[in-house]
Amino acid sequence: MHQFKALSLAWLVPFATATASAATPVCSTVSFQVSATAQNEVFLSPPNPNNETQVLNFFYGTTSVSGTFTIDGTYCCPGPCNEGTVLEVLVHGISYNRALWSGLGQGNTYNWQSYAASRGYCTLAIDRLGHGTNPQHPDPLNVVQGRMQIEIIHQIINAVRTQSANPLGRTFNKVIYVSHSYAGWLGIGLANAYPTDADAMVLTGFSAAVNFTPFAFAELESYSRLRPAVLPGLPLGYITFELESQREADFYAGAYSKTVALADYALEDTWTIGETGNLGFVVPPPSYTGPLYLATGVNDKLFCEAPLSACQSILSSTQELFPRVTKFGYTAVSNTGHTLMMHSSAQQTFANVHTFLDQVL
Ligand SMILES: *[C@@H]1O[C@H](CO)[C@@H](O)[C@H](O)[C@H]1NC(C)=O
Numbered sequence: 001m002h003q004f005k006a007l008s009l010a011w012l013v014p015f016a017t018a019t020a021s022a023a024t025p026v027c028s029t030v031s032f033q034v035s036a037t038a039q040n041e042v043f044l045s046p047p048n049p050n051n052e053t054q055v056l057n058f059f060y061g062t063t064s065v066s067g068t069f070t071i072d073g074t075y076c077c078p079g080p081c082n083e084g085t086v087l088e089v090l091v092h093g094i095s096y097n098r099a100l101w102s103g104l105g106q107g108n109t110y111n112w113q114s115y116a117a118s119r120g121y122c123t124l125a126i127d128r129l130g131h132g133t134n135p136q137h138p139d140p141l142n143v144v145q146g147r148m149q150i151e152i153i154h155q156i157i158n159a160v161r162t163q164s165a166n167p168l169g170r171t172f173n174k175v176i177y178v179s180h181s182y183a184g185w186l187g188i189g190l191a192n193a194y195p196t197d198a199d200a201m202v203l204t205g206f207s208a209a210v211n212f213t214p215f216a217f218a219e220l221e222s223y224s225r226l227r228p229a230v231l232p233g234l235p236l237g238y239i240t241f242e243l244e245s246q247r248e249a250d251f252y253a254g255a256y257s258k259t260v261a262l263a264d265y266a267l268e269d270t271w272t273i274g275e276t277g278n279l280g281f282v283v284p285p286p287s288y289t290g291p292l293y294l295a296t297g298v299n300d301k302l303f304c305e306a307p308l309s310a311c312q313s314i315l316s317s318t319q320e321l322f323p324r325v326t327k328f329g330y331t332a333v334s335n336t337g338h339t340l341m342m343h344s345s346a347q348q349t350f351a352n353v354h355t356f357l358d359q360v361l
Helices: 009-015 052-059 098-105 112-118 146-162 182-193 213-217 244-251 258-266 273-277 308-321 346-360
Strands: 026-041 062-077 086-091 122-126 174-180 200-204 220-222 238-241 292-297 328-333
Touching: 026 146, 026 273, 062 098, 062 112, 062 146, 086 112, 086 146, 086 182, 098 112, 098 122, 098 258, 112 122, 112 346, 122 146, 146 174, 146 182, 174 182, 182 200, 200 346, 213 244, 238 244, 244 258, 292 308, 292 346, 308 328, 328 346
Parallel strands: 086 122, 086 174, 174 200, 200 292, 292 328
Antiparallel strands: 026 062, 062 122, 220 238
16 A cells, blocks of 8 residues: 655654754655545535435435655654654644644744654654645545545654655654644544554644634635745645734734744745535544543633633543544643644643653553
8 A cells, every 4th residue: 555765764864863862853855655545525515405326425425535655754762773762743624734843933832742752752743745845736626635634644653663665764663643633633533544554642732612603703725826826837826824913813822922923924825625515424432441641821812721720621532533532631730822832832732742641651
């Protein structure tokens, strides 16, 4: 099902930082070739009630979609990359890309990958299909959908677990799925379809109580219209926030730097209408039994609710989405909005997550 570019460690070395210590992770850029097939949704704009084909497709509307995709990542380890026994696979949310996990270039305070390395964890932050530096921008309605993203993540996890010739140059027998926002739904879909892919799951900026209202009021625009110079010719179905003020209001709250919020808007990525058009893959996973940790800002307008006790209650009841999870923990991060790793509380969030992981793995 999958093949890889012949990337040797010799190729990786020039991209690695020169010296390694506990505080200086060694990072490199990697690139996976993934062949994936997904039962994607067929979107019909309202079916013609007199056409049986359309009526049936509307109710039973999935079709098999396949492709071979290049998925870029940033791979970091505590030191030389044979150190570290656990790999976190970091999956960004909508309108972000893998740069989120290194703090969008806004300093070490916000750098999840750096922090994880300081606690002995390797990380692989990937650009989901259609995002970041990935060279392909497939059909944003019919190809770039949640189910396809799940299949691609599954293939990458399978490769880093079992294929010694994978782009990381080694395998890991413990893999943690770490998500932000929308990728939490992908995590539920992954745990449903492939319950043993993740040894633990950490869902950030997430809960079972999503409030879509802030999104419904946001003005959205096709990315190629908003920023024609960046990705000319990008299909119009790749959309994003038009206004800095609305993006900041949806993603930031409490204690954060205005400079960071401005950089976040300047660097914003896209999402596709196919990703948000259907969440039918979000079905509670009956067989996932690993640990689960949630980290969400108390002032996250999309997934939590102030005061602290209200957010704690939302996060606590989110365990019900995972019927067989027993090792469960959460942190409701005070004074913090949706993109919690870019807030002043980031180091505390990172510490809480990794303390939980140390305890359960
Ligand atoms: C019914 O819809 C299908 C799918 O859109 C189309 O191919 C077909 O021609 C339609 N049939 C009629 C009788 O209009």
